[in-house]
Amino acid sequence: MTNKEIAKQFDLLASIMELLEENAFKIRTYQNAYLGLRKWDIPLKNMSIEEMSAIPGVGKSSAEKIQEALQNGEIQALSAIKEKVPSGVVEMLKINGLGPKKVRQIWKELGIESVVELLYACNENRLIEVKGFGLKTQQELTQKINFYLQSQGQFLYANLDKLESTVFLAFENPFWTRVGLFGRQLPVLNQMEYLTSEIPVVKRDQSEITLVKVDGNRWSFECQGIPIITYVVDGDDFEKVKWEMSASEEFLSFTQKDLTNIDWADIMYDKSIFEILKKPYLPVECRESYILDHWDGFNSLDLITPGDIKGIVHNHSTWSDGIHTLEEMAMECRRLDYSYFVISDHSKSAGYANGLSVERLFQQWEEIDFLNKKMEPFKTYKGIESDILVDGRLDYEDEILKQFDLVVASVHSVLNMDEEKATQRLITAIENPYTRILGHPTGRLLLSRKGYPLDMLKIIDACAANNVVIELNANPYRLDLDWTWIAPAMKKGVMISINPDAHSRGGIQDVNYGVIAARKGGLTKEFCLNAKSQSEWETWLRSK
Ligand SMILES: [Zn+2]
Numbered sequence: 209m210t211n212k213e214i215a216k217q218f219d220l221l222a223s224i225m226e227l228l229e230e231n232a233f234k235i236r237t238y239q240n241a242y243l244g245l246r247k248w249d250i251p252l253k254n255m256s257i258e259e260m261s262a263i264p265g266v267g268k269s270s271a272e273k274i275q276e277a278l279q280n281g282e283i284q285a286l287s288a289i290k291e292k293v294p295s296g297v298v299e300m301l302k303i304n305g306l307g308p309k310k311v312r313q314i315w316k317e318l319g320i321e322s323v324v325e326l327l328y329a330c331n332e333n334r335l336i337e338v339k340g341f342g343l344k345t346q347q348e349l350t351q352k353i354n355f356y357l358q359s360q361g362q363f364l365y366a367n368l369d370k371l372e373s374t375v376f377l378a379f380e381n382p383f384w385t386r387v388g389l390f391g392r393q394l395p396v397l398n399q400m401e402y403l404t405s406e407i408p409v410v411k412r413d414q415s416e417i418t419l420v421k422v423d424g425n426r427w428s429f430e431c432q433g434i435p436i437i438t439y440v441v442d443g444d445d446f447e448k449v450k451w452e453m454s455a456s457e458e459f460l461s462f463t464q465k466d467l468t469n470i471d472w473a474d475i476m477y478d479k480s481i482f483e484i485l486k487k488p489y490l491p492v493e494c495r496e497s498y499i500l501d502h503w504d505g506f507n508s509l510d511l512i513t514p515g516d517i518k519g520i521v522h523n524h525s526t527w528s529d530g531i532h533t534l535e536e537m538a539m540e541c542r543r544l545d546y547s548y549f550v551i552s553d554h555s556k557s558a559g560y561a562n563g564l565s566v567e568r569l570f571q572q573w574e575e576i577d578f579l580n581k582k583m584e585p586f587k588t589y590k591g592i593e594s595d596i597l598v599d600g601r602l603d604y605e606d607e608i609l610k611q612f613d614l615v616v617a618s619v620h621s622v623l624n625m626d627e628e629k630a631t632q633r634l635i636t637a638i639e640n641p642y643t644r645i646l647g648h649p650t651g652r653l654l655l656s657r658k659g660y661p662l663d664m665l666k667i668i669d670a671c672a673a674n675n676v677v678i679e680l681n682a683n684p685y686r687l688d689l690d691w692t693w694i695a696p697a698m699k700k701g702v703m704i705s706i707n708p709d710a711h712s713r714g715g716i717q718d719v720n721y722g723v724i725a726a727r728k729g730g731l732t733k734e735f736c737l738n739a740k741s742q743s744e745w746e747t748w749l750r751s752k
């Protein structure tokens with residue numbers, strides 16, 4: 209164990225103690241030990257307790273703790289205190305600029321227990337209201353958290369997708385094809401991977417890209433901390449390598465026997481591979497194992513595309529925790545050429561998100577009526593994101609629920625349930641006659657929170673029986689329903705609504721990341737609720 213590692217343990221110990229508001233004198237002792245050891249370059253493992261006690265900042269009690277660290281790998285007091293705080297809260301201490309006092313506030317006042325939950329809370333504007341924070345702090349924190357998450361080696365597809373144009377601009381010859389998990393558009397991945405037939409040439413005066421390593425035909429670069437791997441492959445092998453790097457293993461082994469004798473040098477496009485297989489063409493993102501069961505009936509032209517989305521469902525405004533007004537949100541949807549918009553601010557039990565009391569609901573409806581006159585024929589619908597209470601009930605009386613155009617029912621509290629309880633809670637909400645859409649069904653946050661365990665087949669069956677649509681929440685951190693459940697839902701006749709859950713104007717366009725995930729799962733236009741034209745949509749609204 210290095211001196212630096214030991215020093216860091218003291219730092220962490222002091223920070224967690226400060227977070228728990230423990231004895232200030234002891235905290236100072238450990239901070240001093242950290243400061244002293246940080247610069248100490250004689251290996252501690254060769255020193256006696258007496259010698260260690262003489263290091264500036266280190267007294268006898270800290271010297272004993274160094275000994276513990278050397279013997280057991282960790283200071284005992286540190287192991288013990290970690291038990292008192294959720295590990296995600298400890299992790300927040302690693303974010304630059306978030307000291308123990310702020311972390312304590314976030315944990316105790318907002319009940320946030322992980323880094324991505326915190327990022328999500330920034331996204332939902334929940335930090336603005338906290339004392340000592342504000343819009344600007346929230347924006348800075350968002351950047352810092354993103355930076356921290358990137359340093360963990362796992363990235364959201366959405367972020368890599370956004371980075372691609374910057375990467376391409378830095379090369380002379382980016383005639384590259386995406387492959388690997390990036391090509392397959394998995395929601396979480398560890399690098400951007402490309403295939404190319406030419407050695408990549410970095411532009412002279414660019415500062416974005418660093419060459420990390422060349423290993424055979426594999427050229428590794430880095431851009432903003434994200435690994436970029438390019439494989440340089442000779443023309444004759446290009447299509448073969450591309451094919452093999454653009455599908456799941458199960459898919460490849462299924463198709464392998466029919467491709468053993470082909471001359472890959474003759475293949476110009478991957479469409480010809482499907483001709484050889486005598487199977488319908490599949491875009492790269494659909495070359496997954498689930499497709500093997502329905503491949504023959506598959507038509508890639510039926511898949512949902514961003515242009516098929518007609519309406520933007522599930523959005524927030526300043527009426528609850530959004531940062532733009534209802535009118536600003538509606539205007540933005542119209543500007544983006546959508547033909548309808550469903551506002552669904554938080555409901556009355558969502559105190560943390562300024563949820564709508566019945567009285568405020570009536571005021572919001574007045575504003576919506578006014579807007580609908582003003583913006584005709586564009587239409588804003590009266591929706592709500594109603595909290596699913598612990599017992600599965602929704603949090604308004606039926607008298608109110610029946611007046612909405614649309615109720616999205618979502619779980620936001622008490623997330624630690626076992627599978628049976630969680631499944632029953634959701635089924636009760638699905639059976640509520642006013643529920644039309646089940647919002648972010650598992651509550652997961654990618655890179656951070658798994659979501660409560662569910663018997664998803666039972667949930668799908670309940671949605672089918674009650675004519676309830678399942679949301680694919682398009683926020684890149686959610687993408688919940690997971691793409692792997694889309695085919696089973698369609699099989700039972702359950703529709704999917706691709707909803708941005710926007711808390712700002714900018715958030716509306718997240719709907720496109722939902723479309724990407726939906727295509728991966730094979731969602732067709734027919735099964736996408738918000739691909740309905742406005743008149744079909746109105747018919748659907750009246751159908752229950
Ligand atoms: Zn929600």
Ligand SMILES: [Zn+2]
Nearest residue numbers: 522524593709
């Ligand atoms: Zn929402």
